Amino acid sequence: MSNLASCFTGSQSSDAKSVSKEIERQLREAKKEARSQVKLLVLGAAESGKSTFIKQMRIIHGKGYTEEDRKSYITLVHQNVNMTIRTMANAMVNLGIKYEHETSKATADKFSAFTRDDETLVMENQVTELLSFWEDSGVQKCYLRGNEYHLLDSASYYMSHLQRITAINYLPTLQDILRARLPTSGITEYLFDIDSFIFGIVDVGGQKTERRKWIHCFENVTSIVFLAALSEYDQTIPEDEISQDLRYTLGSVRHQQTNKPMVRTNSEHLHIKSGSSSPSQGGKFGRKHHHSLHNQRQPPQSIWKHQGSLPPFPSTKGTEKNPNRGKTNSDSVTAQINRLRESCALFKTIVNSQWFRNTSVILFLNKTDVLNEKIHRSHVCTHFPEFTGPQKDSVAAREFILSKYSKAFDSMKHTKRTMYAHYTCATDTNNIRFVFAAIKDIIVQSYLINYNLV
Numbered sequence: 001m002s003n004l005a006s007c008f009t010g011s012q013s014s015d016a017k018s019v020s021k022e023i024e025r026q027l028r029e030a031k032k033e034a035r036s037q038v039k040l041l042v043l044g045a046a047e048s049g050k051s052t053f054i055k056q057m058r059i060i061h062g063k064g065y066t067e068e069d070r071k072s073y074i075t076l077v078h079q080n081v082n083m084t085i086r087t088m089a090n091a092m093v094n095l096g097i098k099y100e101h102e103t104s105k106a107t108a109d110k111f112s113a114f115t116r117d118d119e120t121l122v123m124e125n126q127v128t129e130l131l132s133f134w135e136d137s138g139v140q141k142c143y144l145r146g147n148e149y150h151l152l153d154s155a156s157y158y159m160s161h162l163q164r165i166t167a168i169n170y171l172p173t174l175q176d177i178l179r180a181r182l183p184t185s186g187i188t189e190y191l192f193d194i195d196s197f198i199f200g201i202v203d204v205g206g207q208k209t210e211r212r213k214w215i216h217c218f219e220n221v222t223s224i225v226f227l228a229a230l231s232e233y234d235q236t237i238p239e240d241e242i243s244q245d246l247r248y249t250l251g252s253v254r255h256q257q258t259n260k261p262m263v264r265t266n267s268e269h270l271h272i273k274s275g276s277s278s279p280s281q282g283g284k285f286g287r288k289h290h291h292s293l294h295n296q297r298q299p300p301q302s303i304w305k306h307q308g309s310l311p312p313f314p315s316t317k318g319t320e321k322n323p324n325r326g327k328t329n330s331d332s333v334t335a336q337i338n339r340l341r342e343s344c345a346l347f348k349t350i351v352n353s354q355w356f357r358n359t360s361v362i363l364f365l366n367k368t369d370v371l372n373e374k375i376h377r378s379h380v381c382t383h384f385p386e387f388t389g390p391q392k393d394s395v396a397a398r399e400f401i402l403s404k405y406s407k408a409f410d411s412m413k414h415t416k417r418t419m420y421a422h423y424t425c426a427t428d429t430n431n432i433r434f435v436f437a438a439i440k441d442i443i444v445q446s447y448l449i450n451y452n453l454v
């Protein structure tokens with residue numbers, strides 16, 4: 001400012017020009033600084049679809065996926081196929097299901113012998129054998145009981161595209177990339193230039209060992225996007241994972257409330273901490289791309305608003321056991337904590353945190369497609385006796401699930417703010433394009449309010 005003041009004392013026109021230049025420079029700097037501060041934190045339990053949402057951001061508002069990027073997914077897609085077969089082979093034994101054909105058992109034994117490390121590319125000449133395994137009536141029965149063990153959400157998708165993905169010149173499509181599963185480790189911020197604002201969108205891992213790192217990115221958050229899978233109402237997770245995890249999260253938050261923040265995040269930096277959710281998720285800075293819309297533009301299936309207030313400290317009451325679940329002998333279902341209950345408890349912890357008193361909360365009730373598929377064979381009331389709605393009705397089911405999150409949000413007592421909920425399908429680009437267009441204004445509004453710009 002002193003530089004500027006001294007400029008005013010001069011009478012020459014060159015001085016006036018430099019004043020004007022300096023002001024412009026300062027304005028540019030101020031704008032740049034302000035633009036870097038829209039921070040969207042994407043949270044949720046493991047496999048809820050956080051990284052898939054960010055892949056969509058890259059497709060819709062970022063640089064997309066080049067041929068090289070797409071090639072880098074070949075191995076992951078094949079690993080997903082390998083893992084599907086191994087998981088199902090295991091589950092066949094654990095659930096005591098018999099194969100229809102002996103040859104299917106031989107295929108299962110062959111793939112079960114692979115360890116995670118020596119998973120190889122699935123060859124074109126294995127397609128007939130794998131298709132016959134997949135079509136085995138015993139394997140299909142096992143697939144329909146996928147909620148009793150840990151089966152990848154994209155299992156059926158990849159098994160139905162075996163011919164294409166094992167071809168010698170296979171190049172993964174955008175849908176193949178969106179369907180690929182790789183658990184996120186660490187915290188990564190991706191920058192996107194959207195409508196003259198820089199959005200820093202932060203991806204975290206949702207698994208128990210990952211959640212303890214979340215605290216490192218709790219500062220200066222404009223909005224939280226919390227992802228919850230609608231399809232997890234009939235699935236379970238190991239009990240020790242969640243209790244330990246929530247305790248840690250709570251402990252960390254309490255620590256942060258009484259001490260200085262452990263880590264200061266710098267919103268100018270693209271990468272807060274190493275770790276990526278995909279082989280080529282890199283290329284963090286997404287310039288604005290205009291992609292033509294497909295012909296059927298899907299509206300968000302529902303938009304819901306809710307007012308609530310915030311209590312002084314979060315509680316973990318949502319982590320109750322599901323009384324209706326009997327134990328199976330599947331090793332991945334050793335303890336019976338319902339995933340929906342656990343996700344609601346996590347949501348409650350987050351929205352109750354003092355860190356997010358002034359942060360707008362956007363809830364994505366994700367995997368509408370998976371819910372629609374499974375609702376015909378898996379009844380909500382089997383897992384939630386309090387559900388009195390009709391069976392095989394996905395609308396009743398999702399409204400019931402929304403009411404659970406609404407109740408968790410309602411637990412807030414001290415501040416007023418709004419929660420926005422959307423039903424989403426993170427693998428559907430048009431759906432996410434439309435939903436994001438709707439939430440973008442809310443996020444910008446929150447940002448402007450937080451910085452007293454409106």
Ligand SMILES: Nc1nc2c(ncn2[C@@H]2O[C@H](COP(=O)(O)OP(=O)(O)OP(=O)(O)O)[C@@H](O)[C@H]2O)c(=O)[nH]1
Nearest residue numbers: 047048049050051052179181184205206367425426
């Ligand atoms: N069918 C379907 N699959 C989905 C949807 N959203 C995500 N998935 C799939 O679910 C799996 C898990 O999604 P991710 O995006 O990796 O989940 P995440 O929340 O990032 O998981 P972590 O990184 O472990 O916390 C992937 O295989 C996705 O393709 C959806 O709406 N429908």
Ligand SMILES: [Mg+2]
Nearest residue numbers: 051183184277
């Ligand atoms: Mg992830």
